[in-house]
Amino acid sequence: MTNKRPLILCVGNRLRRDDGFGPVVADELRSLEISDMDIEESWGEGTKLMQAWEGRSHVIIVDAAHSGTAEPGVFHYFNATETEIPRDFFRYTTHRFGVAEAVELARNLKALPPQVEIYAVEGEDFGNGEGLTLRVEQAVEGILKRLLPNYKPD
Amino acid sequence: MSKKRIIKVDALARVEGEGALYLRVKDNKIKDLKFRIYEPPRFFEALLQGRIYSDAPDITARICGICPMAYIMGASHAMEDSLGVQVTGALRDLRRLAYCGEWIESHVLHVFLLHAPDFLGYQDSIQLSKDHPEVVKKALNLKKIGNKIIEVIGGRAIHPVNLAVGGFHGAPKKKEVKGLAEGLKWGIETSRELALLVGSFTFPDYTYDYTSVSMRHADEYAITEGNIISSRGLDIPISEFENHFDEEHVAHSNALHGVMGDGSKPYLTGPIARYNNNFNQLSPLAKETAKAAGLEKTVNNPFKSIVVRMVETLYAFEEALRLVEAYETLEAAHIEITPKAGRGTGCTEAPRGICYHRYELDEEGRIETARIMPPTSQNQKQIERDLWGVVEGHLHLPDEDLKWVCEQAIRNYDPCISCATHFLKLTVDRD
Numbered sequence: 001m002t003n004k005r006p007l008i009l010c011v012g013n014r015l016r017r018d019d020g021f022g023p024v025v026a027d028e029l030r031s032l033e034i035s036d037m038d039i040e041e042s043w044g045e046g047t048k049l050m051q052a053w054e055g056r057s058h059v060i061i062v063d064a065a066h067s068g069t070a071e072p073g074v075f076h077y078f079n080a081t082e083t084e085i086p087r088d089f090f091r092y093t094t095h096r097f098g099v100a101e102a103v104e105l106a107r108n109l110k111a112l113p114p115q116v117e118i119y120a121v122e123g124e125d126f127g128n129g130e131g132l133t134l135r136v137e138q139a140v141e142g143i144l145k146r147l148l149p150n151y152k153p154d
Numbered sequence: 155m156s157k158k159r160i161i162k163v164d165a166l167a168r169v170e171g172e173g174a175l176y177l178r179v180k181d182n183k184i185k186d187l188k189f190r191i192y193e194p195p196r197f198f199e200a201l202l203q204g205r206i207y208s209d210a211p212d213i214t215a216r217i218c219g220i221c222p223m224a225y226i227m228g229a230s231h232a233m234e235d236s237l238g239v240q241v242t243g244a245l246r247d248l249r250r251l252a253y254c255g256e257w258i259e260s261h262v263l264h265v266f267l268l269h270a271p272d273f274l275g276y277q278d279s280i281q282l283s284k285d286h287p288e289v290v291k292k293a294l295n296l297k298k299i300g301n302k303i304i305e306v307i308g309g310r311a312i313h314p315v316n317l318a319v320g321g322f323h324g325a326p327k328k329k330e331v332k333g334l335a336e337g338l339k340w341g342i343e344t345s346r347e348l349a350l351l352v353g354s355f356t357f358p359d360y361t362y363d364y365t366s367v368s369m370r371h372a373d374e375y376a377i378t379e380g381n382i383i384s385s386r387g388l389d390i391p392i393s394e395f396e397n398h399f400d401e402e403h404v405a406h407s408n409a410l411h412g413v414m415g416d417g418s419k420p421y422l423t424g425p426i427a428r429y430n431n432n433f434n435q436l437s438p439l440a441k442e443t444a445k446a447a448g449l450e451k452t453v454n455n456p457f458k459s460i461v462v463r464m465v466e467t468l469y470a471f472e473e474a475l476r477l478v479e480a481y482e483t484l485e486a487a488h489i490e491i492t493p494k495a496g497r498g499t500g501c502t503e504a505p506r507g508i509c510y511h512r513y514e515l516d517e518e519g520r521i522e523t524a525r526i527m528p529p530t531s532q533n534q535k536q537i538e539r540d541l542w543g544v545v546e547g548h549l550h551l552p553d554e555d556l557k558w559v560c561e562q563a564i565r566n567y568d569p570c571i572s573c574a575t576h577f578l579k580l581t582v583d584r585d
Contacts, residue, residue, distance in 0.1 A: 043312070047263065047297055097267055101280060108283040109291055 002057045006037040008147065009052055011044045011063040011099055018072070018123030018136045021064040025143055034148070046102035050111065058115040062143060063099055064136070065120035072124035073135030075142065080116035119143055157181060161553050161560070175541070175560055176406075182549055188406045189538045189564065199524040207233045207493060207519040208319050214511070214526065215313045220263070223256040223304070224504030226317045227378055228511040228526075233319040235393075236498025236515050239489055245321040246378075247477050248307060248484070251331075252317065253377050253502070254474040255303030258296060258341070259311070260505035261425075261463040261470075264568040265352060266293035269460050272562040273355040289351065292344050296467070299337040303474060306330045321488030328483045335478050341471040346443050349464035353447025358559055360544050361454040364536070365419065366427035367399075369503050375435040375469060376428070377503050384421065385430055392501045395510050401531060412532030420535035423507030424567065425462040426453045440469040456540055456566040463505075463568075493519025504529050506568050530569045537567055 008029060012022035026041040040052055044063070053059045065076050078085055084107075085100040099118070106112040121143065124133040132140075144151045159179040178186040198217055202210060210233060214225035227249060234241060241249070266289070267279040276282045283290040301311040307326050308314020316323050364385070371380035382398075383389045390398060399421075401410035414421055433441070433451045444465045453462060495517040501510045507529030514523045544563045548556055 045312075047267070047294060048301075048312070050294065051298060051301075097279070101278070104280045105283050105290070108280060109287050109294075111291075 001055065003055050004057050006058040006060060007053060007056050008037055008039045009049065009059060009061045010039065010041045011049070011061060013043060014130060015128065017125040017127055017129050018121075018132055019064050019126050020130070020132060021121050021123065021136055021139070022062045024132060024137075024140055025062050028140060028144060029147070032144075032148070032151075044098045046097035046099070046105065049099065049102040050106050053106075053113050053116070054111070056113045059113050059117070060147065061099060061116070061118045062147075063118065063120045064123040064126075066123055066126060070122040071135070072122050072133060073139040073142075074122045075139065075146075076118075076120045076122065078118040078120075080118055081112070081114065085118065119146065159553060161557050175564070177541075177545060177556075177560070179545075179549065184542060184545055184549075187538065187542055187545065189534065189541060191407045191534070199526060202513075202521045202524040205521050207237070207513070207515055207521065208491075210511075210513065210521065210524070211317060211319060212313075212315070217526075217528070220260050221256055221504045221506070221509075222313050223253050223308075223317075224502055224509040224529075225511075225526075226314070227253065227502045228500045228509050229513075230317065230319045231379075231500030231502065232498040232511040232513050233500075233515075234498070235500060236496035236513060237319075237491055237494060237519070238496070239320055239491055241321055241489060244482065244484055245488070247480065248322065248326070249317070250378050251474055251477040251481075252304060252307040252314070254470040254477070255300045255307070257377070257470040257505050258300030258467055258474070259304070260300075260568075261467045262293050262297040262300065262345075264505075264565075265460055265463050265467075266290060266348075269562075269565045269568070270352065270355075272558070272565060273352075273357075273457075273460070289348070292348060296341055296345060296348075299334075299341050300470075302337065303334060306334060318488055320491050321486075322484070323487065325484035325487045328481065331478055331481045335475060338471055338475040338478060342439070342468060342475065345464060345468040345471050346439070349443050349447050349461065349468055352464050353449070353461045355460070357455055357457040358544065358548070358562070359455075360457065360540070360547055360563075362456065362540060362543060364422040364426070364430070364454065365414070366430040367421045367423050367508065367532075368428040368431045369501060369508060370432055371435075375432050375473075377473075379502075382501065382508065383431055385427075392499045392510070395499065395501065395527075396512065396525075399510075399527070399532070401527060407534065410531050411535040412527065413535060420539050421532070422536050423529050423532050424459070425466055425505075426456065426459050427507065428503060429453060429462045429465070436465070436469055437472050439472060440465050443468055456563065459566045459568075493517075506530055507532060530567070533567050533569070537564060537569065540566070 010022035010026035012019045014020040014023050023041050029039045080103050085103045087100050121139045161177045174190045176188045210229040211226040214229045215222035217225050271278050271282050304311045304314055309316040366385040369376035369380035370383040398415045400415050430452050447461050497514045499512045501508055510527040512525045516522055548559050
């Protein structure tokens with residue numbers, strides 16, 4: 001049976017600076033106690049992502065990217081249902097089987113949910129350590145506005 | 155005129171963590187070969203100092219998201235050894251069941267999503283899934299069952315939280331454990347089918363006379379308990395491990411290299427070592443499947459590790475089913491422990507090989523010293539030795555093909571670099 005509640009999958013590693021963008025967004029979403037969508041945090045291992053979206057109709061993935069073609073804090077948006085996701089774009093997880101691989105593998109196996117969107121913020125620093133860089137931290141509010149049309153900052 | 159070749163792989167894909175390979179060849183002879191782990195060291199042993207004994211399983215589990223059970227269990231066994239506690243009976247069986255879950259999920263992930271593309275000429279598992287979707291679907295389902303075992307017993311699949319020194323924080327529900335049985339029956343049948351499939355691959359021509367080091371248990375194919383043995387006659391209790399094995403620092407790697415204690419000889423740990431040392435203790439079906447998949451009783455071609463992993467996966471499914479069918483609700487989830495000063499050692503068979511722990515505790519049960527030797531560290535020297543031999547046998551290949559076979563050789567070990575830093579750019583430099 002299909003679960004029609006949107007699932008927001010927040011991907012990243014809090015201990016690799018801007019790769020923590022997804023988890024920080026998850027914290028903010030949880031604090032807002034939103035009732036009409038599910039929020040899950042993931043360290044980005046591809047097979048676990050595929051399990052997380054099994055049976056879902058609408059999945060929104062929030063992650064950090066290192067395209068090298070945009071300024072830090074800028075959003076990249078993909079409609080994964082219609083577009084192939086570029087490799088070497090996201091901040092990779094261990095075993096190099098992450099978001100792009102999971103989406104493309106699921107597409108080949110006809111296991112991709114009907115609607116998959118990806119918001120990825122361009123990161124600046126993916127080194128060891130906690131805390132987002134300034135422009136990436138400022139992008140947190142931007143993503144909340146995109147995900148929640150009625151969002152009003154404090 | 156001399157001919158120079160340099161082959162570099164700057165960031166090895168389809169391995170866990172960050173590593174590189176540099177190869178320099180002059181006049182068709184290897185001049186330099188370095189397997190380099192550049193992922194930063196993580197200093198877990200220092201982090202443990204001053205913590206209470208019961209923290210060690212949960213802290214060390216963070217060393218690895220793929221094989222946390224190896225760290226949880228190794229640390230728990232070492233603490234129990236130090237504190238004079240023995241976990242036996244149903245508690246021990248439940249630990250073995252959880253470990254079977256880890257072998258299944260880790261082996262299947264490596265075989266089909268990371269290593270099989272090398273043998274079939276695909277860049278990655280996504281290309282593989284285009285031509286062989288049913289194989290990949292089956293593999294993902296096998297992995298899911300492995301994860302489910304860990305979830306049921308450990309509370310969650312990644313970094314499980316229900317295991318502790320002395321047993322478990324809470325007893326898993328009988329209905330949930332019994333609910334695993336149907337999936338395990340399907341897993342036995344499917345893992346045999348996929349073992350025969352990988353047995354039909356073409357394997358690069360390379361063999362090595364390995365010193366196979368593994369655990370051995372009197373009554374079962376060792377996973378969680380046993381002595382440390384080698385294929386050259388060593389048979390010692392875990393407490394003597396450091397008298398026979400050591401680690402050395404090399405300038406080109408952030409991970410220590412494991413060596414036999416008598417000098418610089420490498421040794422092999424992991425699926426092939428286990429299989430070579432303990433073949434007779436596999437189940438009849440696993441032995442018959444190994445034979446049908448083309449394996450002899452001793453494996454000397456490291457590229458056949460992919461087949462051994464699937465034989466072990468089949469065995470793990472059989473063991474898991476046996477343990478699930480025998481499970482009754484635990485009367486007590488753990489043994490009560492009184493802290494005291496002491497020294498303890500523990501070792502288990504992680505999917506990649508033996509994972510050794512040693513701790514010293516003060517009278518309050520706080521950790522004074524810790525030493526952990528993960529399997530990838532122990533295998534590093536042997537990986538370099540294999541690469542040397544594989545390159546010598548394949549120097550006639552163009553650089554891109556040589557690079558391919560080198561990466562394939564490294565993946566034979568399913569190296570877990572994050573664990574070892576305490577993995578691959580390949581550079582080939584041909585003079």
